[in-house]
Amino acid sequence: MSEVNTAVSHVHRVAQALGEPSSLLALREAAWRTFQELPQPYVEKTDLRKLTWETGTFSEQVGKVPAEVQAYIDRLQHSYALFVDGLPVDLRLTEEAKAAGVTYCTIHEAPEKAEALWKAHFGTVVTANENKWTALNQALFAGGVFLYAPKGTHIDAPFETVYVWTGGESGAYSRSLVVAAELADIQYAETVFAATTGAKVVNSHVLEIVALADSRVQVSTADAFHRGPTHFVTRRARVGKDAHVLWTVADTSDGLCVELVENELAGAGAKGLARVVGLGHGRAHVDLTASMRHVGRHTESEIVMHGALRDKANTIFRSRTEIVKGAVGAGSEQHDRMIMIDGTARADAIPMLLIDENDVQRCGHAASVGKIDPTQVYYLMSRGIPKSIAVQMIIWGYLHDTVEALASDPMRELVVARIERELSR
Amino acid sequence: MGKPDFRVQNLHVSVEGKEILKGLNLHIRGGEIHAIMGPNGTGKSTLASSLMGHPHYEVTAGDVVLDGEDVLAMSTDERARAGLFLAMQYPAEVPGVSNANFIRQALNARRGEGNELPVIQFHRKLQEKMKALNIDASFAERYLNEGFSGGEKKRNEILQMSMLEPRIAILDEIDSGLDIDALKIVANGVNQLRSDNIGFLIITHYQRLLNYIVPDHVHVMMQGRIVRSGDAKLAEELEAKGYDWLKKELGIEDETVEVEA
Ligand SMILES: Nc1ncnc2c1ncn2[C@@H]1O[C@H](COP(=O)(O)OP(=O)(O)OP(=O)(O)O)[C@@H](O)[C@H]1O
Numbered sequence: 243m244s245e246v247n248t249a250v251s252h253v254h255r256v257a258q259a260l261g262e263p264s265s266l267l268a269l270r271e272a273a274w275r276t277f278q279e280l281p282q283p284y285v286e287k288t289d290l291r292k293l294t295w296e297t298g299t300f301s302e303q304v305g306k307v308p309a310e311v312q313a314y315i316d317r318l319q320h321s322y323a324l325f326v327d328g329l330p331v332d333l334r335l336t337e338e339a340k341a342a343g344v345t346y347c348t349i350h351e352a353p354e355k356a357e358a359l360w361k362a363h364f365g366t367v368v369t370a371n372e373n374k375w376t377a378l379n380q381a382l383f384a385g386g387v388f389l390y391a392p393k394g395t396h397i398d399a400p401f402e403t404v405y406v407w408t409g410g411e412s413g414a415y416s417r418s419l420v421v422a423a424e425l426a427d428i429q430y431a432e433t434v435f436a437a438t439t440g441a442k443v444v445n446s447h448v449l450e451i452v453a454l455a456d457s458r459v460q461v462s463t464a465d466a467f468h469r470g471p472t473h474f475v476t477r478r479a480r481v482g483k484d485a486h487v488l489w490t491v492a493d494t495s496d497g498l499c500v501e502l503v504e505n506e507l508a509g510a511g512a513k514g515l516a517r518v519v520g521l522g523h524g525r526a527h528v529d530l531t532a533s534m535r536h537v538g539r540h541t542e543s544e545i546v547m548h549g550a551l552r553d554k555a556n557t558i559f560r561s562r563t564e565i566v567k568g569a570v571g572a573g574s575e576q577h578d579r580m581i582m583i584d585g586t587a588r589a590d591a592i593p594m595l596l597i598d599e600n601d602v603q604r605c606g607h608a609a610s611v612g613k614i615d616p617t618q619v620y621y622l623m624s625r626g627i628p629k630s631i632a633v634q635m636i637i638w639g640y641l642h643d644t645v646e647a648l649a650s651d652p653m654r655e656l657v658v659a660r661i662e663r664e665l666s667r
Numbered sequence: 668m669g670k671p672d673f674r675v676q677n678l679h680v681s682v683e684g685k686e687i688l689k690g691l692n693l694h695i696r697g698g699e700i701h702a703i704m705g706p707n708g709t710g711k712s713t714l715a716s717s718l719m720g721h722p723h724y725e726v727t728a729g730d731v732v733l734d735g736e737d738v739l740a741m742s743t744d745e746r747a748r749a750g751l752f753l754a755m756q757y758p759a760e761v762p763g764v765s766n767a768n769f770i771r772q773a774l775n776a777r778r779g780e781g782n783e784l785p786v787i788q789f790h791r792k793l794q795e796k797m798k799a800l801n802i803d804a805s806f807a808e809r810y811l812n813e814g815f816s817g818g819e820k821k822r823n824e825i826l827q828m829s830m831l832e833p834r835i836a837i838l839d840e841i842d843s844g845l846d847i848d849a850l851k852i853v854a855n856g857v858n859q860l861r862s863d864n865i866g867f868l869i870i871t872h873y874q875r876l877l878n879y880i881v882p883d884h885v886h887v888m889m890q891g892r893i894v895r896s897g898d899a900k901l902a903e904e905l906e907a908k909g910y911d912w913l914k915k916e917l918g919i920e921d922e923t924v925e926v927e928a
């Protein structure tokens with residue numbers, strides 16, 4: 243069989259297994275063609291020459307939920323959806339959310355359950371022709387939610403998608419779409435539990451967020467991807483007029499990852515915040531870009547990235563601000579700081595400013611890579627605290643504010659445990 | 668444990684190859700307050716830092732002994748757990764680490780494993796001490812020294828001292844940057860702790876502090892050593908007359924550590 247046919251049959255299998263309407267199948271097939279036509283990607287500082295585009299074999303067998311994940315799920319008080327290897331296992335909606343009239347289903351059910359919304363938004367924030375991995379995701383996506391919060395909805399608890407990858411042969415292609423209608427105020431979270439796997443496949447995850455006028459969406463993510471596959475992650479929000487999207491991203495991956503979290507500040511007065519903490523360890527290669535694209539007038543953004551590295555980790559943090567022509571009166575702030583804890587880790591903090599508009603309100607940036615401040619260590623030690631604990635306290639202090647901003651107690655505690663496990667080694 | 672006994676003998680200290688302390692002797696017992704005065708750049712802070720084991724300072728000769736234990740063989744944290752405390756001239760700021768968490772970690776480290784103070788008792792004790800030092804309750808949850816004013820930092824150092832109850836407390840210019848009311852509060856904090864279980868070494872430029880904390884011994888440092896010792900009267904004399912008469916008496920032209928080498 244030619245490559246095309248293998249792949250098309252793969253696309254068909256996914257679509258069939260998930261019981262999707264045929265309109266969606268056509269979309270997948272078109273995306274697959276785009277995937278094949280698009281050129282090989284080039285990412286500065288991340289060597290993708292050995293990158294395979296192997297997608298593995300999609301399995302319709304629902305894997306077992308690991309005990310760690312079950313324990314996590316059991317603690318969730320808010321609405322959540324659980325996917326194991328891309329297949330839906332559980333989806334729970336709180337009474338509060340039901341009463342508010344939200345639509346909450348798997349992404350595969352959405353074309354039928356919310357046809358108009360689906361047609362209006364799916365694939366518009368992260369498009370298939372953006373690059374090879376977004377195309378691949380649109381062709382093969384399995385797992386993910388569709389969430390629609392009607393006008394004025396205010397729910398003070400997250401909707402959390404829990405993705406479990408048990409380390410099978412198949413690539414992982416999750417995709418979720420969140421739409422916040424006018425004046426809605428909601429929280430959305432994604433938590434990843436991934437097993438280590440030897441499978442040399444390519445994974446591509448996508449999250450699309452549409453924040454309509456005057457809405458506010460807080461997004462939290464907790465990723466931990468491991469070595470074996472190549473992981474591409476594309477998360478983007480389109481932020482409407484006077485809307486506000488705030489990201490809190492916690493990454494403790496030790497695999498090869500190329501990740502993007504971005505706000506497109508489309509409407510006038512749109513605002514964006516991205517807080518990122520990363521702990522690089524082992525032989526991680528994490529290339530993470532936090533980006534703000536100013537398109538509307540008088541838009542504002544802030545990026546705060548804090549990384550800590552040990553072992554042989556190689557972490558690249560890019561803070562990117564783009565102000566397109568016509569986005570007058572934009573204000574933006576970037577803080578990008580990385581600490582080398584020990585070992586032979588390599589860190590790059592790269593501020594990127596792409597400004598095509600003369601009328602800019604304010605555009606500040608600061609990026610630094612350094613060691614732990616020895617005067618802080620000395621100060622803590624001078625009060626009797628042993629050096630190793632002093633170092634941990636300082637690193638925690640530095641990651642603290644962002645970890646605190648995560649969506650829920652279980653999520654915070656999960657991220658704390660993941661960081662603690664690496665710091666206390 | 669008996670009265671603290673702290674001896675510094677013939678201490679020589681270098682920084683980046685330059686000798687700063689040139690044979691310093693000091694003996695402090697529990698219940699005693701020693702004050703060290705002296706012009707700028709004569710090695711006072713160097714003494715304090717090297718006693719605490721700051722990594723920049725290299726001890727090239729001499730001994731430091733606390734209760735029979737060799738302090739110079741200890742790391743900075745071991746010195747603190749042995750009962751040494753230094754209120755620093757310029758305490759570090761540590762964002763993200765709350766003041767209360769820091770003090771609790773320090774206190775529990777000092778008390779040792781299995782002897783930690785229960786959380787509720789800790790907070791009660793902390794609040795009492797903060798009240799006594801007129802520190803607003805919000806400072807417990809603020810990040811360690813971050814954005815504290817000069818005077819707030821000094822009071823925070825004294826708060827840590829009164830929580831940790833050290834055996835030997837070294838206070839480096841605890842009075843600088845304090846307004847009159849704060850000075851009284853800080854002095855009161857020191858006087859509260861005063862007992863046979865603690866000895867003090869107070870580094871200061873001003874007699875004013877010594878009006879509130881009356882020292883038993885006053886030492887003058889020049890050129891990296893103690894050049895004159897006396898009682899509280901010596902401090903008054905220095906306040907009134909400055910250092911020139913003493914320099915003349917001792918035949919010193921440049922009192923800083925620079926000249927000799
Ligand atoms: N880390 C250092 N590196 C270089 N020189 C140093 C260092 N620490 C101290 N010195 C030098 O040692 C000398 C003594 O400094 P020290 O801070 O001990 O003086 P001091 O008596 O405390 O002065 P002050 O009254 O101004 O606080 C000064 O010349 C100072 O520049």
Ligand SMILES: [Mg+2]
Pocket residue numbers: 711712713756839840
């Ligand atoms: Mg000094």
